Amino acid sequence: MSSKASKEELVSWEGWQQHRDPDAGNDLVERYLPLVDYVIQRFMINLPKTVDKDDVRSLAYEGLLDAFDKFDIERGLKFETYASWRIKGAIIDGLRHSDWLPRSVRDKVKKIEQAYALLEQQNNQSVTDAEVSMYLGITVKELNKTVSEAALSAMISIDEAVNDDSESTGKHQLIQSGKEGSPEHHLSEQLIKEALMRAIERLPEKERIVIALSYYEELKLTEIAEVLGVSVSRISQLHSKAILRLQAAVLSVNEAY
Template sequence: MSRSQPIYNSNGQLDAKTMLEQYSSLVRRLAHQMIARLPANVELDDLIQVGMIGLTDAMSRFDIKQGVQFETFATQRIRGAMLDELRGGDWMSRSGRKHQRDIEGAVHKLEQRLGRAPHESEIAAEMGLSLPDYQDLLNRVRGTQLVYLEDMSGDEGDSDYLDRHVADTDADPLARLNDRRMREALVEAIKGLPEREQYVMSMYYEHDMNLKEIAAVLGVTESRVCQLHSQSIARLRAKLRAW
């Protein structure tokens, strides 16, 4: 049976129980896709719970006469419910964005000045911080992501900041083209990362390893992996902003 076909009961109405069971995996999949681009303070279970509410809403509003497949319709309602929840929860504070940009700015200046990837201690000094304070800042901006081309422009506090991080661009041909170009640029940028940070990015994104698993491979703490990940993202964002 096709996942995109809604299921009706004998009264000609959507069978709520069966539909919830059948499409709950869609909610989980969308939640996992979205949370990969969000800070660590966003809980996966919260997104799934809100997504299930979005699925229920989709079931109540779906009209097969509109000529749209239920899964397509439900995906929009589920993602919309998650976005609304994230906006309402102030998922990333203005100060958090500022810290993120401060790190990127320091990295960019040092790369221009040194002609190489700067060391942690050099970034800390550029920002006027001790190394422990800088590493603590890396932990606090944990979860910062760069995924889409649209994220490489705009001012702090843009009203569409959240949308540019987690919006679905699959249906937009220009976005898909931009995404491919971004990925090509990203591959090149990753090659310029320090070796250990390349390992972290590869294990995290290519092999879907969690922080505990990466920490075990590298022989460091999970907190250290978080720092390396955040620093890698800052380096990549600094490079790609000029792309």
Template structure:
């Protein structure tokens, strides 16, 4: 009697177990999604050869998948950043020593972004060939369009000017060369070099002539220099608008990069170390911000940040 009950109970348990097995399988299958997460797919794409990354990018554009387009474009930017830096370094060799590599790299990244957006994989042209001209052209356009006074020169000139103001307030007169050198913790020769560099910010000779084609007369550039004491209302409005944009529209990371680069004077690599980002990623974020500023405020937006 007991054995029959045991046998019956075992059979019932087996039957219940068998009945619940499909449910367990269904529950398990629900916990294991077939598709990988977007982040996982992007990590996998990042490890692929460049040609395959381009294939994924073309597919994302065909499907109009905005999230994938942006993510894969960032991967392509990282992959081709060394080329931007190489082109910038080559150009830097032909330019005045006062111009900084980081500024050229940032300009070159605009060209790289345009090249990525405009590249057609089906044309059979190598991307390196296609983008090299765009990168170089973007750097040259920036050099031509900007009132190119390097950031470091501006920072040093500002430092000297502040020291002059402090000492003038302290002594009730303009400081001597020795007093200024001591305040800035420089020797006489070093201060002379810095003063010469700061005074060369105008970047042109005051004795150059402007030609007036209407009456064949000419005047020297010194005659048409702006009055530094006068206020340019449009410039003030543009700067106020830009400061509002920086406050309202940028993320904390974007604002930090802009402040550290233009106000403090850190390099892209140094900022990357602070944020635990690669140098190329910092350059890319900077270029994205500058592109937005350029569309709103024109080509001289970086001089307004200094």
């Protein structure tokens, strides 16, 4: 919970969490619906047109309600951050269960991810679309088509929700393990962080800019498109390629470790 929460908001939280007061619940929903809209906008830009926005909104709303139920107001955490991850997790789980992405595309994405991991590990630098395409025996056009079709798949692979009650739900924030707290766990976590830092540093310039604007400046892809003066589909493609490269870096660490 933000330290700037108003008295009225705190009263609503108390009414909802302690008494399940419908009026308090409605007040909280109204306060945080803009957060739901924000998360949906970031997801919809990456989704194929076949995915119904109303279905995504329903999943997002379920995530918000889940956050209301599981958020511990006494811990002094920022609800917006916690709820964002719950909303994202609900959308991702719902899309995964609906199997919106054909298996053939999933297989192609996995091969592309593995190609990035192998080639960038061998060269110790970012590889071009042409190099990846040549390695896979496909054209650059086919590579870009697959990346565009599987834009959210790339996001899911690195941003996958962890189904527990912790305040962190992204696996780039938390590495869940039975060995948590052990030297092995800390070593693995540190290696992954270092690999991601190196991978971000060697991203092609445009991909690095997109990642910085998206995750550090928290701009929507439509806003990034305006900043860079290119189409939203091009930004989505650059974002997806960058995420595939970063996931490949994590994959390399996991295989080595």
